Amino acid sequence: MIVFEHVGKRYGGRSEALADINFRVGRGEMLFLTGHSGAGKSSLLRLIMRLEKPSRGRVLVAGHDLDRFHLSQIPYYRRQIGVVFQDHQLLFDRSVFANVALPLEIQGVEPRESARRVRAALDKVGLLYRETALPIELSSGERQRIGIARAVVNKPSLLLADEPTGNLDPQLSADIMRLFEDFNRIGTTVMVASHDLALITRLRHRVLRLREGRLVGDEEAA
Amino acid sequence: MTRRTTSSDSQRGERRGARASQVGLESRTRAWLRHHRAMWLDSARRLAKRPLSSLLTMLAIAIALVLPSGLWLALDSARLLDAELDESATVTVYLDTRLDESAAMDVAARLRDQAPVAEARLVTAAEGLAEFQQGMGLEDALASLKDNPLPAAVVVTPADTDPDAVRVLASNLEAMNGVDEARVDLAWLERLRRLAELGQRLTLALAGLFGLGVLLVVGNTIRLAVESRRQEIEVVTLIGATHAFVRRPFLYSGAWYGLGGGVLAIVLLTLGGHWLSAPVTALAESYGAHFTLPRLGVGGSALLCFCSTLLGWLGAWLAVGRHLADIKPR
Incomplete structure (x- = not known):
């Protein structure tokens, strides 16, 4: 699903954010990406999302060499990826329902079908009863779950999460992780960047460890 | 599972892409219109x-x-x-003052027969004087004159109002018998x-x-x-x-x-x-x-x-x- 071949990334003249990264992720796998802040987790995710190009090497996702994409193809590529952000990135001027419906609106899904899928996604994260609420009325845990609902509403084959539990207490974090495991169980490839080591070790999935832009560990699921 | 090659992934992706584009045009157009x-x-x-x-x-x-x-x-x-104004671009043809009224009418008729002339209206000397008096408010001054100093005139409307054509017409008319002068004032129009x-x-x-x-x-x-x-x-x-x-x-x-x-x-x-x-x-x-x-x-x-x-x-x-x-x- 994801292949990194000798990938390096350098911003401007500064030292390398990523250096010679090599790994493969199979379809349907679930794994964590860990390391201190500044170790390159976010840079790596940005490369997969094709927000940036690698300075060296190449990145393949679902068989596509991301370097070869024409600028106009990138939006269509991103639609196949669900992304969960640390700060959830919800739009505060519209309801929970409209927020989750956004990816479907972008893809031009017919409204009735869209409503059905939005409700299914909200149901999955246990917040169907909040569909008419505004994001401002929700707790941070709820907002994060809405962010997840939005990420999975178009049934992406790859789900990326950047510190999805960063602002949450351990109980809520565990709930969120369980959600990711649920999606993984139905075949979605899930990659979660997190520095919450206690949580990660408890969950027993494959872990990629980054330190100062280098891949220093690739531990298979226990 | 973990270390599978990506070629099958890519094939599947392409196949899905092809199907999506087939489903596409009509529903995509509808979605586009909806947005x-x-x-x-x-x-x-x-x-x-x-x-x-x-x-x-x-x-x-x-x-x-x-x-x-x-x-x-x-x-x-x-x-x-x-x-x-184009319509009012006329050539005023002043006739010889020695011509009497019937001779003036003859000239007017001859002018009317010219090809580039759309219309020719005779203004006799007497009519001209009356018009002049009315227009200028010079009744008293003119009344003191013994003879009518004005010549008879024919107001010619050219068929073609183009300034050059009008000028040519005027010079042609001027060459005719019984015509004293053909005057066209185009400068202000231009x-x-x-x-x-x-x-x-x-x-x-x-x-x-x-x-x-x-x-x-x-x-x-x-x-x-x-x-x-x-x-x-x-x-x-x-x-x-x-x-x-x-x-x-x-x-x-x-x-x-x-x-x-x-x-x-x-x-x-x-x-x-x-x-x-x-x-x-x-x-x-x-x-x-x-x-x-x-x-x-x-x-x-x-x-x-x-x-x-x-x-x-x-x-x-x-x-x-x-x-x-x-x-x-x-």
Whole structure:
């Protein structure tokens, strides 16, 4: 699903954010990406999302060499990826329902079908009863779950999460992780960047460890 | 599972892509239309939510539109006047003073038979004197004259009103028997034409300049709108929105501003026309001309609205295009 071949990334003249990264992720796998802040987790995710190009090497996702994409193809590529952000990135001027419906609106899904899928996604994260609420009325845990609902509403084959539990207490974090495991169980490839080591070790999935832009560990699921 | 090659992945991806494009065209067109309708309404709603600032923007556009379109209207009416003048471009043929009235009639008849003459009206010496007295208010001075000093004249309307053709006709007529002089006064007519041409160019230059002004007004307004919706743009870009999708609501906003400005400009022009019409008509009457201020009319109004809407759209397009490049998701 994801292949990194000798990938390096350098911003401007500064030292390398990523250096010679090599790994493969199979379809349907679930794994964590860990390391201190500044170790390159976010840079790596940005490369997969094709927000940036690698300075060296190449990145393949679902068989596509991301370097070869024409600028106009990138939006269509991103639609196949669900992304969960640390700060959830919800739009505060519209309801929970409209927020989750956004990816479907972008893809031009017919409204009735869209409503059905939005409700299914909200149901999955246990917040169907909040569909008419505004994001401002929700707790941070709820907002994060809405962010997840939005990420999975178009049934992406790859789900990326950047510190999805960063602002949450351990109980809520565990709930969120369980959600990711649920999606993984139905075949979605899930990659979660997190520095919450206690949580990660408890969950027993494959872990990629980054330190100062280098891949220093690739531990298979226990 | 973990270390599988990616070739099968890629094949599956391609197959899915092919199917998607087959399902596509009709439903994609429907989705496209749906989004257009949604953005059309959404942008109108956003404008309506802040009526004062929207109105001010539209007013700025309207003011920029009023001057060139007002000038254009004035010029258009000058063209009408010009056409009227063309018809009045006549050659006055003064006959030999020694000819008596029947001989004058003969000459007039001969003139009428000339090919490039549309019409020839004889003004006898006596009629000429009467006209002169009336027109100039010189009754007393002329009454003291023993003989009528005026020659009989034939007012010839040329078939072709082109200045050069008229000049040729005049010199031909002058060569005829019994004709003393053929006079044509075209200089003032040509001067008027040049003036009209100057006015036309001035209007075009002003229209260009003020059109640019409209672009800037709309562009600046849209720039602020883009800035205030920056987060939304970043998010939708992250989840796969195309540039066209991001641009669409702003384009509609720009078009709305343009349309509103166009409508306001029509209102301003109509009001201004009413305000000016009485003095203009009075002024024209004092010159003995019949002239009323022209109206924009349905066609003109539609054209003005269309142009202003297009300008608004274009201004938004330029502004969004420039700022989309700046906005990159974090």
